[in-house]
Structure formats: structure tokens, C-alpha cells
Amino acid sequence: MAMSSALTDLYRYPIVQAPMAGGASCPQLAATVSEAGGLGFLAAGYKTPEAMYEEIKQLRGLTGRHFGVNLFMPQPANADAAAVGAYRARLTGEAAWYETPLGDPDAGSDDAYDAKLAVLLDNPVPVVSFTFGCPTRAVLDAFAKAGTRTIVTVTSPVEAQTAQWAGADAVCVQGVEAGGHQGTYSNDPAVDGMGAGLGLLSLITLVREYVQVPIIAAGGIMRGSQIAAALAAGAVAAQMGTAFLVCPESGANALHKQAMTDPLFGRTELTRAFSGRPARGLVNRFMREHGPHAPAAYPQLHHMTSGLRKAAAKAGDPQGMALWAGQGHRLARELPAARLVEMLAVELDAARAELGLQVQRGAVS
Structure with missing residues (x-):
């Protein structure tokens, strides 16, 4: 319980709005969630340190409640240049169709990590989370000294152990059901092949056997009853992205929001087509045509396809967009x-009450 209190004083309801890079997790959405009793998050991924700082200032102007900021970890420069070149050649037709040049795959692999750390240590926020790897103990200790709680995204018990050993205050356990990028520490098809990840409830149970830090559950959660299940499995809160993506406060593109419930997009798959890392999105033309040929090269492919995705959105064509979804x-x-947030809290209470009644009935019988 002492461990859990490291997080539970941050929110009224155990509901965390996932940081969704690409614009969805804007200050308005994060502030609204925090004001409603959850924990709102900003996504610093793909932003400059200056843009991140401006969003933090905007958020602080909208709420005095707790919130978090998510950072992407620097990636190793081990992508196969020949494979990246071949994929670039494959996308020349897309560039011609959308009348936009392909991006530079070598535009950078550290996402200005050190500069963002400096900003967040000079101007501490309540929570900082990390994706695509685990920070060093020195970094996590520095945040602890600054009064910032830290969360590391994990997709396996071993990754969770690494985060605990490094000094993280909590881990965000991400099941394979989750929308957007899988937060694996590595990007190796031999290790984290498509669909090789564990479902959320199994993963929570496994991670509880390995670590003592609090667990935040992420992956396909859309209803309060699912939050109740995650809490019963051992989590202290549920992180939800897709559920908040369609809210009017979300900064996601309107085409992305509409696609969530459009019968044309009936299922999701994990793909490397857009970024070079496994990410779950609605199956569309781009994913079907290019996913099987995309190499494990992140963020090279992200930089390469960024312009294509923006051009597709501008053209009103969801078939060329990355429609991340759980x-x-x-x-x-x-x-x-x-x-x-209010509805999820009501549903959570109802699920807990029903579970209590079932337990009582079982005890009586």
C-alpha cells in the first residue's frame, strides 16, 4: 500500500489519459482529464523541447491539478541502411500520388532527449513517463530529487525488473491490445515479432510476480468494467488512449476520430509500415500494401513517412494515414x-459493487 500511494495521490479516479504522440494529447485534453479527477498527460514525442515547454505552460494555465509528460528514449543507430533504402524506393509511388517528398530517414534518433530532460529538471512537473526503453538510474534519481514521480512503459516482466532496478516509481504495463506503438525496449523482429506480446491481464499477473512497484495497466481498455478487471489483477490505475482520442478536446485529426467507429475500418493490426516499430492501428490500404515490407528501422521510417501521412490527412484520405487504435x-x-471520466468512474463503481455481490453470494452458497 505504501508503494501504491506513490501514485494514487495524483488522481481522484484511477484513470490515466495516455500520452498519444502526434497531436491528440494536447493541453486542453490533458487539463480536462485532470480537472475531472483523472491524470492527464502531454506527449513530448516528436516535439522540440521548446514546443514541449510551451504546451506545459499552456496546460498549467488551464489547471492546477497534477499531470504528466511522456518522453521517448533515444534509439540505437543500428538500422539496416540497405533495407531502409529499399523501403524508400518502394514508397516513391506514394510520394508521387500525394505530391510530397519523402522525409530524411536520418533526421535524428534521440528526439532531443537530453534537452527535454534539462527542461523538465529545471521546471519540474508532477510526473514524467518514458517509452521505448528505460532511463539510467542517474536520470531517475535526478527526477526524484526534483520531486517528480517517474513511470516507465514495459511490455514484459524482464523490462519491468529493469525499470524497478533503475529506480522508477511505477511501471506502465502495456498489453498487446494497446493502440499506437508497443513500448518495447528493443526493436528486434526476432525478439518482439508481430503479435508476440502478451495480453494485458496475463502480463499484469506476470509482472506482479517480478516487481513491487505500482502497476498502471494499458491496452484495449474502454469501459469501467475493464478498469475494474485490471485493478483486480493488481494494477493501481488504467491508462487509456483510444477511449480519449475521439473526445472533442483531443487534438487528433477529424478523419482519425471518424475512423474509430467507421465500419470500413473493422479491425486493427500491428505494423511497422509507418514508423519502423510495431504499432497497432486500423488496417487501411497503406498498412496492407507496405506493412509486410517495412524493416525494423525506427525512427528512420517515421521520418520518411511523416510527410506522406500529413499529405494524406490534408487530402482527406484516411487510407494513407496512421490510424492508431487499440x-x-x-x-x-x-x-x-x-x-x-465521469462515466468510466460510474461504470467502475458498478463493476466493483457487482463483484462484491458475487463474492457475497459465493460465500453464502
């Missing part, structure tokens, strides 16, 4: 974020 996307509700 497996529960058809359960998305187009509600104001505060109303969604």
Missing part, C-alpha cells in the same frame, strides 16, 4: 473528456 476501438464514445 483493439477496443469500436467501443469509442464521442463524449466530452470530463463526461467520459
Whole structure:
């Protein structure tokens, strides 16, 4: 319980709005979720340190409640240049179709990590989370000294152990159901092949056997009853991205929001097509045509396809966009974020009450 209190004083309800890089997790959404009793998050991924700082200032102007900022870890420069070149050649037709040049795959692999650390240590925020790897103990100790709680995204018990040993305050356990990028420490098809990840409830149970730090559950959660299941399995809160993506406060593209419940996009898959890392999205033309040929090269492919994705959105063509979505996307509700938090809390209470009644009935029988 002492361990859990390291996080539970950050929110009224055990509901964390996932940091969704690419614009969805804007200050308005994060502030609304925090004001409603959850924990809102900004996504610093793909932003400059200056842009990150400006969003933090905007968020602080909207709420005095706790919030978090998510950082991407620097990536090793081990991509196969020949494979990246071959994929670039494959995308020349896309560039011609959308009338936009392909991006430079060598535009950088550290996402300005050190500069963002400096900003966040000079201007501490309540929570900082990390994706695509684990920070050093020195970094996590520095945040602890600054009064910032730290969370590391993990997809296996071994990754969770690494995060605990490094000094993380909590781990965000991400099941294979999750939308967007899988937060694996490595990007090796031989280790983390498509679909090789564990489902959320199994992963929570396994991670609990390995670590003592609090667990935040992420992956396909769309209803309060699912939050209750995650808490019963051992989590202290649930992190939800797809559920909040369709809210009016979300900064996601309107085409992305509409696709969540469009019968044309009936299922999700993991793909490297857009970024070179496994990420779950709605299956569309781009994913079908290019996914089988995409190499494990992140962020090289992200930089290469960034312009294509923006051009597709500008052209009103969701078939060329990265429509990140979790497996529960058809359960998305187009509600104001505060109303969604309220409904999730009511559903959570109802599920807990029903579980209590079932336990009582079992004891009587």
C-alpha cells in the first residue's frame, strides 16, 4: 500500500489519459482529464523541447491539478541502411500520388532527449513517463530529487525488473491490445515479432510476480468494467488512449476520430509500415500494401513517412494515414473528456459493487 500511494495521490479516479504522440494529447485534453479527477498527460514525442515547454505552460494555465509528460528514449543507430533504402524506393509511388517528398530517414534518433530532460529538471512537473526503453538510474534519481514521480512503459516482466532496478516509481504495463506503438525496449523482429506480446491481464499477473512497484495497466481498455478487471489483477490505475482520442478536446485529426467507429475500418493490426516499430492501428490500404515490407528501422521510417501521412490527412484520405487504435476501438464514445471520466468512474463503481455481490453470494452458497 505504501508503494501504491506513490501514485494514487495524483488522481481522484484511477484513470490515466495516455500520452498519444502526434497531436491528440494536447493541453486542453490533458487539463480536462485532470480537472475531472483523472491524470492527464502531454506527449513530448516528436516535439522540440521548446514546443514541449510551451504546451506545459499552456496546460498549467488551464489547471492546477497534477499531470504528466511522456518522453521517448533515444534509439540505437543500428538500422539496416540497405533495407531502409529499399523501403524508400518502394514508397516513391506514394510520394508521387500525394505530391510530397519523402522525409530524411536520418533526421535524428534521440528526439532531443537530453534537452527535454534539462527542461523538465529545471521546471519540474508532477510526473514524467518514458517509452521505448528505460532511463539510467542517474536520470531517475535526478527526477526524484526534483520531486517528480517517474513511470516507465514495459511490455514484459524482464523490462519491468529493469525499470524497478533503475529506480522508477511505477511501471506502465502495456498489453498487446494497446493502440499506437508497443513500448518495447528493443526493436528486434526476432525478439518482439508481430503479435508476440502478451495480453494485458496475463502480463499484469506476470509482472506482479517480478516487481513491487505500482502497476498502471494499458491496452484495449474502454469501459469501467475493464478498469475494474485490471485493478483486480493488481494494477493501481488504467491508462487509456483510444477511449480519449475521439473526445472533442483531443487534438487528433477529424478523419482519425471518424475512423474509430467507421465500419470500413473493422479491425486493427500491428505494423511497422509507418514508423519502423510495431504499432497497432486500423488496417487501411497503406498498412496492407507496405506493412509486410517495412524493416525494423525506427525512427528512420517515421521520418520518411511523416510527410506522406500529413499529405494524406490534408487530402482527406484516411487510407494513407496512421490510424492508431487499440483493439477496443469500436467501443469509442464521442463524449466530452470530463463526461467520459465521469462515466468510466460510474461504470467502475458498478463493476466493483457487482463483484462484491458475487463474492457475497459465493460465500453464502
